[in-house]
Amino acid sequence: MNIAVAIDQIPQDALPSASEAGPAPKRVVVTYGFWIFLLSDIVMFAALFASYAVLVHSTAGGPTGAQLFNQSTVAIETVCLLLSSYTCGLMSLAINSRRYFRTYVGALITLALGAIFLSLEIREFLSMIAIGAAPQRSAFLSAFFTLVGCHGLHVALGLIWLIVMMVQVAVFGLSARVQRRLLCFSLFWHALDIVWVGVLTVVYLMGVSS
């Protein structure tokens, strides 16, 4: 039997495993570490969700969620964040095929949608505080502002990170280092959208339907 044919017939499973093939590429190691960080961040959000679920009925005679939440604002926020997650995915496609113009356009749309989301959320918070539904009013409102505000803070940090990354693309080009950081950013942005699904369901939709 020809030895080349014999090698071709070795099934994929017979190849040396990852540990025998030497250390993994830096792209895999870096993003895996960031994946662990994201999971720990989601565990922190789980603690905030748990405290919100415990305190949601402790309104101390103050306004309840059904009286405060405006569903159309929340729907626009959801659409903005979902579309920005989509454009972030398209941006990472452009990065992988090294198209600079598409990368900038994707980043710009992601940035704009994220900024719309954040401004709507800040406006919602300010209008709630204006009618006396501030965080110090009741335990429910403290938990609400902590949970939703923490998500909004993450979005704000993500927007700053995206601006910094675009400066890095302009200065360093799409080098391997910049590409790794952009991959971490897209992981962060998609994870924030997953957390928002939880916020939308637990805080807003369950709040107005109860």
Place this chain on the structure above:
Amino acid sequence: MTESRYERAPGDRPSREMHASAPSEFLVYTIGLVVAVLLTATSFWTANTTLLWPGGVFLGLAVLAIAQMGIHLVFFLHISSGPESTNNVLALAFGVLIVFVVIAGTMWIVADMNTNMMMPSVAPMSTRMQH
């Protein structure tokens, strides 16, 4: 062939062949977006409808949210069951376990304490705490 031996980075697509697979990757994101929009619209409908039994609304919303999180993981974060992303899936499974323990454990313990703190003499107060 050497690539497939390594673990895949979370968020990376299975194929590194950019030109051949570019349209299908675009399709993956688009399918994810469409399904996520449908699930979100269903969630809003479920929260506002009067057709459903009110007790079932919470369960329906929870199921829709978990389904949408799964859609995001598969279509946007590219988590797969392939052998090259075993580490990512194991880390995710551990994270989900901790999230479940934190949320379910907190609600269970606090509900239990709330029940045990009730005293017969101050019945109006304890019923107010429960609601």
